[in-house]
Amino acid sequence: MSGGGERTPRAARLPGFLRVSGFEARIALALVVATTLPLVGALFLAGRLAEENLALGLDPRVLDRLSDVPALYGDLFQARKGLYAEQARALAMGLPRDRALARRYLDGAIARTPRLRRIAWLGPDGGTIAEAAARGPNPEGEFREAPARVDLPGGGRLECAFAIEARFFAELDETRELAELIQGVHALRAEIRRSYVRAFGALLVAMALAAAVIGVLLARRTTRRVGALVGAVRRLAAGDLTVQVDPGGSADEVAGLTRAFNAMVREVRESRDRIVYLEKISGWQEVARRLAHEIKNPLTPMKLAFQQLEARWGRPGPEPRDPEFTRLLAEAGEIVRDEIGTLQRLVEEFSGFAKLPEVRPEPADLGDFVEEFLRTSPDVGERADVEVVKAAAETPVALDRGLMRRVLANLCANAIDASRPERARIHLGVARTRDRAVLTVADEGPGIERALRERIFDPYFTTKDTGTGLGLAIVKKIVLQHGGEIQAGERPGGGASFSLALPVRGPGSTGSS
Amino acid sequence: MNPRRTWPAALAALALGAAVPGLARAQPSPLVARLAVENGRVLASVDLSAAFGPSLERELGNGLTNVVAVYVAVLPERGRTPALVHGRVFEILYDVWEETYAVTLKDPHVPQGVRTVVRDFATLRTLLADERSLDLGPSSLLPKEPFVVEARVELNPLSKEQLQRTREFIANPAAGTRATGGSRSVLGAVASFLLREPEPGSGVHLFRSRPFGPGELLAPR
Numbered sequence: 001m002s003g004g005g006e007r008t009p010r011a012a013r014l015p016g017f018l019r020v021s022g023f024e025a026r027i028a029l030a031l032v033v034a035t036t037l038p039l040v041g042a043l044f045l046a047g048r049l050a051e052e053n054l055a056l057g058l059d060p061r062v063l064d065r066l067s068d069v070p071a072l073y074g075d076l077f078q079a080r081k082g083l084y085a086e087q088a089r090a091l092a093m094g095l096p097r098d099r100a101l102a103r104r105y106l107d108g109a110i111a112r113t114p115r116l117r118r119i120a121w122l123g124p125d126g127g128t129i130a131e132a133a134a135r136g137p138n139p140e141g142e143f144r145e146a147p148a149r150v151d152l153p154g155g156g157r158l159e160c161a162f163a164i165e166a167r168f169f170a171e172l173d174e175t176r177e178l179a180e181l182i183q184g185v186h187a188l189r190a191e192i193r194r195s196y197v198r199a200f201g202a203l204l205v206a207m208a209l210a211a212a213v214i215g216v217l218l219a220r221r222t223t224r225r226v227g228a229l230v231g232a233v234r235r236l237a238a239g240d241l242t243v244q245v246d247p248g249g250s251a252d253e254v255a256g257l258t259r260a261f262n263a264m265v266r267e268v269r270e271s272r273d274r275i276v277y278l279e280k281i282s283g284w285q286e287v288a289r290r291l292a293h294e295i296k297n298p299l300t301p302m303k304l305a306f307q308q309l310e311a312r313w314g315r316p317g318p319e320p321r322d323p324e325f326t327r328l329l330a331e332a333g334e335i336v337r338d339e340i341g342t343l344q345r346l347v348e349e350f351s352g353f354a355k356l357p358e359v360r361p362e363p364a365d366l367g368d369f370v371e372e373f374l375r376t377s378p379d380v381g382e383r384a385d386v387e388v389v390k391a392a393a394e395t396p397v398a399l400d401r402g403l404m405r406r407v408l409a410n411l412c413a414n415a416i417d418a419s420r421p422e423r424a425r426i427h428l429g430v431a432r433t434r435d436r437a438v439l440t441v442a443d444e445g446p447g448i449e450r451a452l453r454e455r456i457f458d459p460y461f462t463t464k465d466t467g468t469g470l471g472l473a474i475v476k477k478i479v480l481q482h483g484g485e486i487q488a489g490e491r492p493g494g495g496a497s498f499s500l501a502l503p504v505r506g507p508g509s510t511g512s513s
Numbered sequence: 514m515n516p517r518r519t520w521p522a523a524l525a526a527l528a529l530g531a532a533v534p535g536l537a538r539a540q541p542s543p544l545v546a547r548l549a550v551e552n553g554r555v556l557a558s559v560d561l562s563a564a565f566g567p568s569l570e571r572e573l574g575n576g577l578t579n580v581v582a583v584y585v586a587v588l589p590e591r592g593r594t595p596a597l598v599h600g601r602v603f604e605i606l607y608d609v610w611e612e613t614y615a616v617t618l619k620d621p622h623v624p625q626g627v628r629t630v631v632r633d634f635a636t637l638r639t640l641l642a643d644e645r646s647l648d649l650g651p652s653s654l655l656p657k658e659p660f661v662v663e664a665r666v667e668l669n670p671l672s673k674e675q676l677q678r679t680r681e682f683i684a685n686p687a688a689g690t691r692a693t694g695g696s697r698s699v700l701g702a703v704a705s706f707l708l709r710e711p712e713p714g715s716g717v718h719l720f721r722s723r724p725f726g727p728g729e730l731l732a733p734r
Binding site: 073185194198 | 578607675
């Protein structure tokens with residue numbers, strides 16, 4: 001991958017949310033292909049399916065039979081009309097000769113003739129001789145009148161109105177409408193099949209587009225984080241060891257990679273700091289060794305020369321001694337011896353700093369080591385109130401007991417010095433993280449200014465009047481040689497706090513610096 | 514057919530425009546035509562009885578709505594672009610109760626149609642075949658060179674209404690012919706949107722007259 005954040009020149013001109021990286025495009029393409037391939041096959045099947053369904057639903061025989069239905073109704077109507085004409089003729093034949101009985105006859109005809117709704121006997125002049133009509137609703141529901149007329153032999157005519165069910169006409173209309181619809185669908189059958197295929201194709205394209213958009217959106221969540229990682233790697237390659245990437249709230253591989261990257265950068269930064277510091281300390285150790293050598297060598301001749309001078313002056317002689325000079329010589333001798341003593345102590349400290357031994361770690365428990373240190377260092381207990389808090393039952397580490405005692409002794413001495421003139425209160429804490437055992441040495445003194453917390457580990461840097469500035473440098477070097485780290489901080493409630501973090505010793509390991 | 518449908522003049526013109534080019538695609542039958550000029554308008558009378566044989570009685574009397582579209586055009590003898598055209602549509606519904614033919618004649622001048630009731634097929638056939646005094650347009654548009662009269666008769670062409678009803682049907686097949694129906698089908702709705710008009714099928718009769726000279730037009734009778 002050329003980078004999740006790589007953009008083509010054209011893409012770079014697009015608004016941010018429309019920019020699609022190569023990675024996003026590939027994921028979208030994969031989704032489109034995965035979506036489209038089965039659907040293309042389905043497209044072929046859709047055409048066949050539509051054709052078969054149309055063949056099934058649009059059987060020409062169905063259309064033929066439907067088209068025949070109006071004619072069947074026509075036959076039904078013809079039959080009814082014939083029946084009604086026959087019934088009208090029968091009624092005409094039974095007309096009474098006595099016109100006085102006509103009304104009674106017609107009423108009887110209405111009563112006994114099915115579906116006869118109205119009947120009228122008209123004379124030759126068209127005048128009504130008698131008429132009758134059915135009362136009440138038609139037993140078969142709504143109806144349409146079907147007329148039947150019979151010319152009478154002697155002139156005049158009999159006019160009948162029969163009922164024919166209205167539902168026949170409604171059914172006829174509905175059937176006709178349906179038949180015409182099916183006729184149209186049948187005429188468009190080939191085009192309908194094509195339109196279904198086209199519709200399926202259009203939906204296929206829409207689904208593929210939706211898949212592509214979803215793919216880009218899904219990929220974007222990952223590619224943006226990968227892009228951030230790529231940018232961070234570039235900054236790292238450019239030498240920026242402070243770079244960190246937010247892993248987000250996900251628990252996926254990219255988040256894991258981001259956390260691993262952050263941890264790696266931290267490790268690199270700490271290693272670099274450790275190396276730089278140790279190189280610096282080595283330089284200062286060489287300086288200290290040379291200084292000690294250069295200072296120590298003339299001290300003894302100076303001391304001997306002054307002793308000879310004092311001895312010569314103290315030997316009795318012929319000349320009386322100048323009492324003033326004797327006094328001055330005595331004062332000068334005291335000063336010279338004091339200063340030579342100071343220089344000798346300085347030389348001893350320089351030599352001690354220059355000749356720090358190699359760390360030889362061995363398995364130990366940090367908590368037990370702290371208790372052992374206090375037990376075997378009564379002077380600490382004499383000069384300070386010491387409180388030990390062990391927050392972890394086991395803190396297995398690998399340490400050089402001698403050097404680490406020196407570390408603890410230095411830190412305790414600093415705490416005691418910082419608390420003067422009060423009696424010092426020292427808080428020793430032992431805790432453990434996943435991979436570190438942490439020893440905290442805190443006091444209730446004035447604390448260390450924030451700006452000085454890094455510099456106090458530099459050799460020859462001291463805030464004390466009588467200090468050489470080597471104690472904390474020695475402490476830090478020893479801690480670093482143990483593979484650990486040390487930080488100066490602030491104790492909650494006031495005072496200085498030093499935290500030493502040593503690697504937890506794994507099963508079977510002996511530890512190393 | 515839906516008797517309430519309208520016939521916009523533009524639609525008629527479109528139908529004519531679409532129909533007339535089709536005249537060139539088949540071998541036409543001879544056409545007996547008579548042209549006259551009256552009040553500056555060209556009136557055509559044509560005999561289309563060959564398109565309406567006796568066998569049509571069964572089809573036109575089947576109780577379903579049948580549509581007959583008639584297009585008459587004047588074209589240069591050696592050209593394909595109509596100089597004058599006229600189109601009309603007959604909607605024929607045989608009433609199986611009344612045993613009559615209800616004929617609705619629609620043309621661009623009367624888009625809503627004129628309804629006539631015909632009692633028998635012979636009369637109906639005459640009505641359809643004997644097209645008299647069809648107003649083709651202004652005589653000034655007649656070609657200067659020899660020209661012919663062509664006629665196209667389509668039996669039951671697919672109408673716009675029928676196409677629309679078919680679209681509705683495939684978009685909502687559950688509803689069928691009912692006014693209200695079930696839920697619409699997405700695929701059917703898209704398919705109905707993409708449904709196109711079919712090519713003209715069978716049931717098309719083409720006629721072509723002998724060539725006319727510019728001076729052959731009859732005076733009005």
